[in-house]
Amino acid sequence: MTHAHPHGGGMRTSIATVCLSGTLEDKLEAAAAAGFDGVEIFENDLIASPASPEEVGRLCADLGLSIELYQPFRDFEGVDEDRLHAGLRRAERKFDVMERLGTSTMLVCSTVSPHAVDDDELAAAQLRTLAEHASRRGIRIAYEALAWGRYVDTWARSWDIVRRGDHPALGLCLDSFHVLSREPSPSGIAGIPGEKLFFLQLADAPQLSMDVLQWSRHHRLFPRQGAFDLPTFLRDVLDTGYSGPLSLEVFNDVFRQSDPNRTAVDAMRSLRTLDEAVDHRGRAVATERAAVPATTGATTGTATGAAAGSLPGAAELTGHAFTELGVDARSAARVERALATMGFAHRGQHRSKPVQLWQQGTARVLLNTVDAGDEPGGVAEIRALAVDSLDPASSARRAEALLAPVLPRTRGPAEADLSSVAAPDGTAVFFCRTGAEDDVGWLSDFILTGTETAGGTGLARTDHVALTQPFDWFDEAGLFYRSVLGLEPHHDAEYAAPFGLMRSRAVTDVDGDVRIALNSTLLRRGEWAPGVPDPQHIAFASDDIFASAQAMRERGGEILPVPDNYYDDLEARLELDADLIARMRACDVLYDQDEHGAFFHLYTEMLGSRVFFEIVQRVGGYAGYGSVNAPVRMAAHRRSRLARR
Amino acid sequence: MTHAHPHGGGMRTSIATVCLSGTLEDKLEAAAAAGFDGVEIFENDLIASPASPEEVGRLCADLGLSIELYQPFRDFEGVDEDRLHAGLRRAERKFDVMERLGTSTMLVCSTVSPHAVDDDELAAAQLRTLAEHASRRGIRIAYEALAWGRYVDTWARSWDIVRRGDHPALGLCLDSFHVLSREPSPSGIAGIPGEKLFFLQLADAPQLSMDVLQWSRHHRLFPRQGAFDLPTFLRDVLDTGYSGPLSLEVFNDVFRQSDPNRTAVDAMRSLRTLDEAVDHRGRAVATERAAVPATTGATTGTATGAAAGSLPGAAELTGHAFTELGVDARSAARVERALATMGFAHRGQHRSKPVQLWQQGTARVLLNTVDAGDEPGGVAEIRALAVDSLDPASSARRAEALLAPVLPRTRGPAEADLSSVAAPDGTAVFFCRTGAEDDVGWLSDFILTGTETAGGTGLARTDHVALTQPFDWFDEAGLFYRSVLGLEPHHDAEYAAPFGLMRSRAVTDVDGDVRIALNSTLLRRGEWAPGVPDPQHIAFASDDIFASAQAMRERGGEILPVPDNYYDDLEARLELDADLIARMRACDVLYDQDEHGAFFHLYTEMLGSRVFFEIVQRVGGYAGYGSVNAPVRMAAHRRSRLARR
CATH class of the missing domain: 3.20.20.150 (Divalent-metal-dependent TIM barrel enzymes)
Structure with missing residues (x-):
């Protein structure tokens, strides 16, 4: 072949x-x-x-x-x-x-x-x-x-x-x-x-x-x-x-x-x-995701890759390494404050670039200072997402073989040689191996200034990164993340939001360690689109969202208000414990359920032009992303946006 | 009711x-x-x-x-x-x-x-x-x-x-x-x-x-x-x-x-x-289109209107009175030259405004000088279309009752009191009664400077006006023209053009005296849309398109070139007379047919930002607009546009 x-x-x-x-x-x-x-x-x-x-x-x-x-x-x-x-x-x-x-x-x-x-x-x-x-x-x-x-x-x-x-x-x-x-x-x-x-x-x-x-x-x-x-x-x-x-x-x-x-x-x-x-039966060897021997941690991707037309198999991913936000001076204060109230510690500073590392559990956010734009709320947007791979070099070779544009690297003499490619919407995708002893130990590029978990609110890791895709490139983006990272699509949704229909597609690895949710409008928007046109967010996982919300509030954190009507409807619609609904109402926590389990989540306000954070708690094997609640979130973000103007 | x-x-x-x-x-x-x-x-x-x-x-x-x-x-x-x-x-x-x-x-x-x-x-x-x-x-x-x-x-x-x-x-x-x-x-x-x-x-x-x-x-x-x-x-x-x-x-x-x-x-x-x-059977009188007694020319629209909830019946329309183009200095020369080579005479000049009247047969084009824009080709666009009504005042009252925004009138002391409303895309729609002896005789606003038919190319009247509608307003526009003017939709088409799918809907009166063709894209276009984004045109009717084309060429007129491949396909596809195809090929005339008859048409080059002209000949009862040929036209216009840059 x-x-x-x-x-x-x-x-x-x-x-x-x-x-x-x-x-x-x-x-x-x-x-x-x-x-x-x-x-x-x-x-x-x-x-x-x-x-x-x-x-x-x-x-x-x-x-x-x-x-x-x-x-x-x-x-x-x-x-x-x-x-x-x-x-x-x-x-x-x-x-x-x-x-x-x-x-x-x-x-x-x-x-x-x-x-x-x-x-x-x-x-x-x-x-x-x-x-x-x-x-x-x-x-x-x-x-x-x-x-x-x-x-x-x-x-x-x-x-x-x-x-x-x-x-x-x-x-x-x-x-x-x-x-x-x-x-x-x-x-x-x-x-x-x-x-x-x-x-x-x-x-x-x-x-x-x-x-x-x-x-x-x-x-x-x-x-x-x-x-x-x-x-x-x-x-x-x-x-x-x-x-x-x-x-x-x-x-x-x-x-x-x-x-x-x-x-x-x-x-x-x-x-x-x-x-x-395709199983080529003698013409070429099937390239299942490279199985990684537990003892060595090495991928077999390159081995099977040669037989399958030089396409290295997808190396196993173990999680989100970090997500990088570009923030201008105006929005940086809001984002930093939000991270601090969510219990993140400003853990380090990049050796050669104006980049801060914030961390809680294994959830890491980089804040990269960028030039101010025209946006009244200030620039704040996801510039890069990074996944941990057992073989970052092989992941990068695979991406290149799949026609992903390789991004130029700029690094200081002692810094990690991080490979990255551009996704269809321009987001940089980095392949890391956080904690590895070799040259891909990107954390060593940071001068550590704080402790990792001091004063956390119980957020353990990044659950997913949600990116709004340009209308024309939605299917392209889905295939890109799927093929380049070796993920599988596992969740498609379509819903009516206040300013038009939306669609959402999530791709994830088998274990759910890496989750990327792609959103787009069902029709390209025109002049009338008073909501936030292309919101993006990072969702962090908590094992006790009410405790996290409580801790966040104690630090002065602002949770996006959810209308009382929402809880009245929840109460009418589902046979949930009245006390549970009262707690959700008190903490502005939203709810969804599927055949596998339940989902609790809350949002921050919009932090600058297009970014906000989410805290989620998955109970049982809930597989979705709470998209049924997205219209409520979008209406609320619009209100705050109008109020701020 | x-x-x-x-x-x-x-x-x-x-x-x-x-x-x-x-x-x-x-x-x-x-x-x-x-x-x-x-x-x-x-x-x-x-x-x-x-x-x-x-x-x-x-x-x-x-x-x-x-x-x-x-x-x-x-x-x-x-x-x-x-x-x-x-x-x-x-x-x-x-x-x-x-x-x-x-x-x-x-x-x-x-x-x-x-x-x-x-x-x-x-x-x-x-x-x-x-x-x-x-x-x-x-x-x-x-x-x-x-x-x-x-x-x-x-x-x-x-x-x-x-x-x-x-x-x-x-x-x-x-x-x-x-x-x-x-x-x-x-x-x-x-x-x-x-x-x-x-x-x-x-x-x-x-x-x-x-x-x-x-x-x-x-x-x-x-x-x-x-x-x-x-x-x-x-x-x-x-x-x-x-x-x-x-x-x-x-x-x-x-x-x-x-x-x-x-x-x-x-x-x-x-x-x-x-x-x-609705036939309200006693609750209200049905408002069919007002029948006009031939002897008086008056409409009964106002009479039935009272019973039907103050909505005056649609007065009978007798044709397109004029179409007005806004042209800046740069594009005016091209448009004037095109009209001249098509056999139009510069017949008059408005008494108080920088507006020229060009005419051939009953086809009239007004050129209204407007400020220059950024467009390299110069501004040229349809600003208004005017229909001849047997009762312009009633037509205007009907439009107002149908929530059409009434446009402010600016006129000199001795000038006609022309009623106009704004269509969804902003095009002004005028109600006239060309040739009437009363105050709606708009032609008397012009100082006549030429003869009406000198040196024509056989163009008798305006066949149709084609307007590209903003994506969100296509159905609104169709209903607007239908209801305000009392027209009926009679032709819907969807076709694949070089830069995406298009749809087209025409509304016309019973006799085909007034025809308006509305076009839009099936999806709103994004960054990649290298064609002319929103073309508009006026089509003039000829009884002998080959003679018209010949006369136009003799005057130095430029007809949009049609690829040889088009005629090769026509020859393969249809059992047409070889001589007829040769004549079409020589004159860059396009062809379509339906169950009623045949259609011959040719186009000019794009004249400024978005306007071109068409010459059409309907044979038998052909009811369409040659939309099967629109992709060929669009590709050709794109080429000229690229060549001009």
């Missing part, structure tokens, strides 16, 4: 131009820059281009891209003689274009025409005729069952027709969306002879209950961004002996309008992530 | 707080400002509010709003004894809240609980018990069938259960979405006794093929913005003798995040428009 190496031999990577935004020229440049070997040319992209097919062919060659497919040719088969002749005439014109482009495979979709009849023999015979015409031009026909085809709407039926058509230039195109939207676990695909499988299109999708055509045209995603079992599907296809390209074909409303260069990188990352998840 | 008069007696207008964006306080203020009589309080809005129920009640009273309904109460009926008791306990708590709010009707949705059983007798008995509890508190229960209720999912079944429950405090809530999404033409509603119909919720929706819950929660629209036959539905409900409020309950992703003040006005306009469309 070498498709993870764009310039290697073997299986090629390809992307349909329809996946990307822009003119044909924009798309081709983006595909090449992200390292794709080839493209599918979507007909409408060519039609709108002033470049002749020959010029497009030359541009592709110059960019190092092969043209793997011309698509789509529609509504050909199962018709009367007159329509057959018209269809063949139309095809010849398209063969002309393909010859000029320099491509030799044409996609033919199963018909949706009202003029077609339900006759597989006729369809097979007519496709055979088409293949015969195509073969005279050196062209092959890849026949694909649309999930909404008028008669042929399953891969099995399309394969039966191709088999009956029985022509060397007639083969099958499999599109994972069309297959898996109809049949989540298709069996039998592995039985298709690989040489009759002319083309493979890969797309993921969320599980939606809607018209399949609309689902396909608007909501497809890149592999591992949706709910389809693509690893099994791809393994079955590879088992046929298929040797064509792995080609992405994703119709997505957001990708259609997003920067094509970002989207192409996201697409390539998705293919590498899918590759890793 | 007085609900069109917010402060009159009789039927009240109401809106659910869930329709509007913001905090509860934002929503209440917006509803009051738009003239609603009352509100439904959506529970989650109250829960997130720091105001006590008493304070919310007082705020409503101060704003002149009654609280018509508290909602929703869920998953009550059809359960075992333990759950029944828990449900009653929960209800009592909510009755407490309602008492404190000062409202007496509670909405109970049919259950979706996995714990409920399929037993209508049991459900009826338990709802009777609930009603008995409620009646002791002076509260009534309005039971509603959710379209996705576990067992009760039709209005007929909910009515049967209410009938069986047989309690004075138990009645029915009808929601037009739940009814019409299941049964587009429900019969039998008129047979419900009016006194058992406790509440009426109105919502429209586009016809979508998707999960009904998702359809309901994301895609509802205000009446007359969607595809439901609400006039018939409302007439049937009013025939029962229903005397409660007409209350809007619309869950819509866009409205949830839009300025609540705009949305509330849009909502009120929708109710007035719906009212007009």
Whole structure:
């Protein structure tokens, strides 16, 4: 399996131009820059281009891209003689274009025409005729069952027709969306002879209950961004002996309008992530998360990585090492005061940078002084998050292999060589090994000035970091954290907030040591968005939130007020102990529960432009993030914000 | 029927707080400002509010709003004894809240609980018990069938259960979405006794093929913005003798995040428009478009208007009077040159303002000199559109009654008293009567300097004006033009453009004399939107587009180049005469066809920041706007734009 190496031999990577935004020229440049070997040319992209097919062919060659497919040719088969002749005439014109482009495979979709009849023999015979015409031009026909085809709407039926058509230039195109939207676990695909499988299109999708055509045209995603079992599907296809390209074909409303260069990188990352998840049975070793022998603490990621196309396995993560906030002078006082009242100690000062270390338990916050902005509340935002890895160097190599931009390092002579990469929203992600004796012991960069746990409020560790993602990059960000850090998505929520719908997706490791919650709006906001547009927060775990709240209040800490109406509703809705509700009401603690357990949480006020803190207590195996209460929090933050102005 | 008069007696207008964006306080203020009589309080809005129920009640009273309904109460009926008791306990708590709010009707949705059983007798008995509890508190229960209720999912079944429950405090809530999404033409509603119909919720929706819950929660629209036959539905409900409020309950992703003040006005306009469309059978006279006796040319709009709640009927429109462009000095030269090469004559100059009149046939363009902006191409945009009405004064009164903001008039002593209102995007809409002898003869404001038709290129009239709408206001704009001008939507399209999906909706009068095409993106664009973000254009009709194109070229006119690939595809796709395609290719004319006829069109280059012109020829009854070709046009405009920089 070498498709993870764009310039290697073997299986090629390809992307349909329809996946990307822009003119044909924009798309081709983006595909090449992200390292794709080839493209599918979507007909409408060519039609709108002033470049002749020959010029497009030359541009592709110059960019190092092969043209793997011309698509789509529609509504050909199962018709009367007159329509057959018209269809063949139309095809010849398209063969002309393909010859000029320099491509030799044409996609033919199963018909949706009202003029077609339900006759597989006729369809097979007519496709055979088409293949015969195509073969005279050196062209092959890849026949694909649309999930909404008028008669042929399953891969099995399309394969039966191709088999009956029985022509060397007639083969099958499999599109994972069309297959898996109809049949989540298709069996039998592995039985298709690989040489009759002319083309493979890969797309993921969320599980939606809607018209399949609309689902396909608007909501497809890149592999591992949706709910389809693509690893099994791809393994079955590879088992046929298929040797064509792995080609992405994703119709997505957001990708259609997003920067094509970002989207192409996201697409390539998705293919590498899918590759890793496939059991290649002899072609490549499966890269499960590297198991770490307890005795040595070393990762086996690099060992399996070589076999899996140089993608190092994800090293085991043991927790959040630190979260870094950029704060300007105005907001620094508020943030420091909030940390102090929450029981954090100002434990150290960086040797060469204006960075403070605050700590309680293993929860660490760095405050990095930045320039003031225009924001009335002062700048305060999450600039970096750091995870503890058993093999930070391997984690960094993996990130780089997954196209994460490596950030330049600036460090003093005796300082730790911390690796970091940029997440899609620009947040720096650091790989650390806190407490290690070697050069990644980042804590030694700090001159310790206080004691670690003096006067704490019972906060033990960082529970999660919540980041609001730019609208266009939500799915990209989810895949980034999942693949780069080796996490799994485990929680998706959608809820109505005061200023519009929100969505939330959390990714975490198996043990819940590292949790990252990504939020975004369901629609991009416009002029009316009076709330805090892109809030971020760090949540710290307590084993007794009421004690923590009490201790925080004693230090003069301000907890975000929760309306009485909230508790009245809680009392009506749930059969909770009246005393418990009274305690929650007294401490402004919010509540949620799921099938595994309960969740108590409280918030601070907004500290500057976009950051606040949360204290959480998970009881039992509660897996969520209290998003049911987010609208209450957002309304309250808006009020404080208005009051402060 | 007085609900069109917010402060009159009789039927009240109401809106659910869930329709509007913001905090509860934002929503209440917006509803009051738009003239609603009352509100439904959506529970989650109250829960997130720091105001006590008493304070919310007082705020409503101060704003002149009654609280018509508290909602929703869920998953009550059809359960075992333990759950029944828990449900009653929960209800009592909510009755407490309602008492404190000062409202007496509670909405109970049919259950979706996995714990409920399929037993209508049991459900009826338990709802009777609930009603008995409620009646002791002076509260009534309005039971509603959710379209996705576990067992009760039709209005007929909910009515049967209410009938069986047989309690004075138990009645029915009808929601037009739940009814019409299941049964587009429900019969039998008129047979419900009016006194058992406790509440009426109105919502429209586009016809979508998707999960009904998702359809309901994301895609509802205000009446007359969607595809439901609400006039018939409302007439049937009013025939029962229903005397409660007409209350809007619309869950819509866009409205949830839009300025609540705009949305509330849009909502009120929708109710007035719906009212007009209802045959009130004795309560009010139907206001069909005012028929105009050919002999007098007068409208009867004012006559029927009195009976229909002071909403004057829409006066007949006879065409586009003019379209006004704001142009700065830089772009003026380009626009003037384009008009000249298209055969327009600079016919006159305004007596008191820096406005030129250009004319050909009845197509008139005003060029109004405005200040220069930052745009490299210079400012050029549509500032106003004017329609010819047989009764401009009545048209203006109708617009005002439909809450269109009336624009201030500035005119010289001898100038015409032109009425105008602002459309949602700020475009001024003028009501004229071109050629009339009275004071609305706006043409007399111009000193004529040229001849009307000298050297034309065969352009006879304005075919349509196309305006790109701000994302949040697309549905509002469609309803505005439809209701204010008395037009009908007749064409909806969605297409993939180079920089994202677009949608288009055209409204026109019966004869096609006035056509307005509204465009918007399907998702709001973000940072990556390299095309012209909000293009606008004026399309002029020709009876021989090839002659017009030829004449235009002879004058040195620049037609937007169309790629050869476009014609190659046309040739492959359609059985058109080769000579016709050759002529199109030579003249850069684009082509479309529908079941009624054919469409030929060409475009100019972009003239300044966002305006271009189009020449169209409709053959037969072609009803569209060539939106299939819009992506080709957009890619070409982007290229010229890049080339010019």
